Amino acid sequence: MSYSFYPGCSAHSTGLEYGLSTLATFQHLGLELEELDKWNCCGASSAHALGRHILSLALPARNLAIAQETGRDLVTACAACFSRLKSADHTLRNDPEARDEVESVVGFNYTGEVTVRPVLAVLYEDCGLEKITAHVRRPLTGLKVVTYYGCLLVRPPEITQFDDPDDPQVMTELLRAVGAEVKPWSYATDCCGAGLSLSRSDIVYSLVDRLTERAWEAGADAMATACPLCQLNLEMRQSSKSKMPVFFFTELLGLAFGLPEVKNWWTKHLIDPRPLLHSVGLAK
Amino acid sequence: MINNMISEANHLSGQEIGLCYHCHKCAAGCPVVGAMEYGPDRLLRMVALDQRDAVLRSRDIWLCAGCYTCATRCPNDIDISAVMDALRQLAVTEGYPAGERDALLFHKLFLGVVQRLGRSHEAAMLGLFKILSRVPIYRDIDSGVALIRRGKVPILPEKSGAAPEVQQIFRRSK
Numbered sequence: 001m002s003y004s005f006y007p008g009c010s011a012h013s014t015g016l017e018y019g020l021s022t023l024a025t026f027q028h029l030g031l032e033l034e035e036l037d038k039w040n041c042c043g044a045s046s047a048h049a050l051g052r053h054i055l056s057l058a059l060p061a062r063n064l065a066i067a068q069e070t071g072r073d074l075v076t077a078c079a080a081c082f083s084r085l086k087s088a089d090h091t092l093r094n095d096p097e098a099r100d101e102v103e104s105v106v107g108f109n110y111t112g113e114v115t116v117r118p119v120l121a122v123l124y125e126d127c128g129l130e131k132i133t134a135h136v137r138r139p140l141t142g143l144k145v146v147t148y149y150g151c152l153l154v155r156p157p158e159i160t161q162f163d164d165p166d167d168p169q170v171m172t173e174l175l176r177a178v179g180a181e182v183k184p185w186s187y188a189t190d191c192c193g194a195g196l197s198l199s200r201s202d203i204v205y206s207l208v209d210r211l212t213e214r215a216w217e218a219g220a221d222a223m224a225t226a227c228p229l230c231q232l233n234l235e236m237r238q239s240s241k242s243k244m245p246v247f248f249f250t251e252l253l254g255l256a257f258g259l260p261e262v263k264n265w266w267t268k269h270l271i272d273p274r275p276l277l278h279s280v281g282l283a284k
Numbered sequence: 285m286i287n288n289m290i291s292e293a294n295h296l297s298g299q300e301i302g303l304c305y306h307c308h309k310c311a312a313g314c315p316v317v318g319a320m321e322y323g324p325d326r327l328l329r330m331v332a333l334d335q336r337d338a339v340l341r342s343r344d345i346w347l348c349a350g351c352y353t354c355a356t357r358c359p360n361d362i363d364i365s366a367v368m369d370a371l372r373q374l375a376v377t378e379g380y381p382a383g384e385r386d387a388l389l390f391h392k393l394f395l396g397v398v399q400r401l402g403r404s405h406e407a408a409m410l411g412l413f414k415i416l417s418r419v420p421i422y423r424d425i426d427s428g429v430a431l432i433r434r435g436k437v438p439i440l441p442e443k444s445g446a447a448p449e450v451q452q453i454f455r456r457s458k
Contacts, residue, residue, distance in 0.1 A: 009403050009404035009406075012403075012442060013404075013406050013436055013437060013438060014406060014431060014436050014437065015436075016434075016435065016436050037445075038444060038445040038446045038449075039444070039446065040398075040402045040403060040444065040446035040449070040450045041398045041402065041403045041404050041450075043395070043398065044394065044404075045350050045391075046390075046391040046392075046394040046395050046398075047395060048350075048369050049350060049369060049372060049391050050369075050372060050373060050376060050388075050391050050392075050395070051296065051369045051370055051372055051373020051374070051376070052373070052395075052457065053296075053369075054457040054458065055453070055454065055457035058453045058456075058457050059398070059450070059453060062446075062449060062450070062453060104456075105453055105456040105457050106453060151349075151350075151351040151352055151353070152352070155351070155352035155353065155355070155356045156352045156355050156356050156363065156365075157356060165356055190315065191315040191316075191349050191351035191353065193315060193316065193349050195349050195350055196316070196347070196349055196387065198386070198390055198410075198413060198417075198419065198424075199384060199386035199387045199389070199390050199417065199419065200319070200347070200384065200386075200387070201419075201423070201424070203316055203319050203347075207315055207316075236424075236427050267434065268434050268435075268436060270427065270430055270431070270434075
């Protein structure tokens with residue numbers, strides 16, 4: 001199967017290992033990702049946060065326009081990009097007035113044929129747990145994690161149309177399928193405050209500390225996430241002495257598949273996960 | 285003519301603020317309510333009471349993390365996140381000083397970089413934020429250096445080929 005891929009700005013910078021591990025796991029599973037030609041930034045939260053309504057729709061819509069030409073589903077790794085692309089798609093589909101305006105700003109005709117999907121959904125729905133389990137060479141036995149979705153993959157549910165907004169399960173099932181010990185906890189969709197990380201780090205330290213405290217309490221030694229903004233924020237804003245590593249779930253799949261490139265991903269983390277992996281026999 | 289705040293905020297956000305019956309679910313679920321002056325449900329009431337000045341000056345509209353918890357939990361389906369977007373828009377267009385100056389600065393710098401390059405460029409954005417914000421300049425230097433050393437904040441921007449069309453989109457979107 002093949003898909004158009006929208007990496008988003010993070011996968012080329014602060015979330016480098018997310019982009020790399022997504023491409024590597026997809027390739028290993030025989031799923032083709034072709035990066036969208038000349039894609040642009042989706043405007044993230046800033047375009048709509050300043051109430052620039054048409055701009056906040058037109059920036060992601062230009063990427064939908066490029067994806068339309070390919071005729072394939074549009075897969076994105078970043079939760080924030082997913083939210084903006086999916087939200088623009090929802091408006092273009094349901095609001096004819098806004099659609100007219102965005103079409104003329106971007107210069108295209110919206111067909112509604114592109115489905116915007118997060119990486120998690122493609123692996124779960126198209127590839128499936130059985131096939132993923134069949135690829136495991138090195139089960140993640142002994143690795144205790146909690147799954148962390150953050151906000152934008154699951155909220156607001158009428159836009160995202162993915163998993164359960166209060167108790168999502170897809171990432172848990174994927175990681176259990178490769179042998180990880182996923183601990184239940186109640187904070188998978190609590191906000192980590194990434195959007196305020198630079199301007200009000202005081203607030204964000206308390207949000208992140210609360211999340212990591214609850215994760216330790218749940219018996220986890222690490223978090224797994226599917227959002228590059230969350231991952232950076234969670235690794236950067238822990239104030240306690242003992243730091244909890246935060247993995248991209250695609251890195252953990254790659255580890256379980258025995259991919260040799262994993263060693264290049266660990267060195268990108270702000271919190272080195274290798275001591276933990278070593279302690280459970282998953283790294284040299 | 286629109287002559288009061290609630291109809292203006294309803295119009296800009298596409299919401300019906302009058303439906304709020306103050307169950308406080310939004311405030312209970314808000315991750316940043318502890319740092320706010322009023323909290324989301326009181327802000328909605330203040331909009332309904334036409335307390336324009338207090339609302340548009342408040343730090344609360346800039347502290348909103350955009351997490352959509354309130355919008356997801358509201359029993360009357362008010363997208364409070366969209367109301368917050370509308371209130372920030374009003375505050376900016378009417379020239380109110382942002383209640384969280386650096387939050388506004390961050391959004392402006394981010395969009396400025398995207399407008400010029402077509403994509404984000406962390407090195408430029410973070411550099412400008414360090415210089416222009418009131419956040420002490422030494423803060424986060426260690427993380428910044430760590431990110432640069434890991435090759436995660438390229439000094440030169442990517443050539444995406446998207447910039448000319450993105451600039452056109454900025455010009456055409458009011």
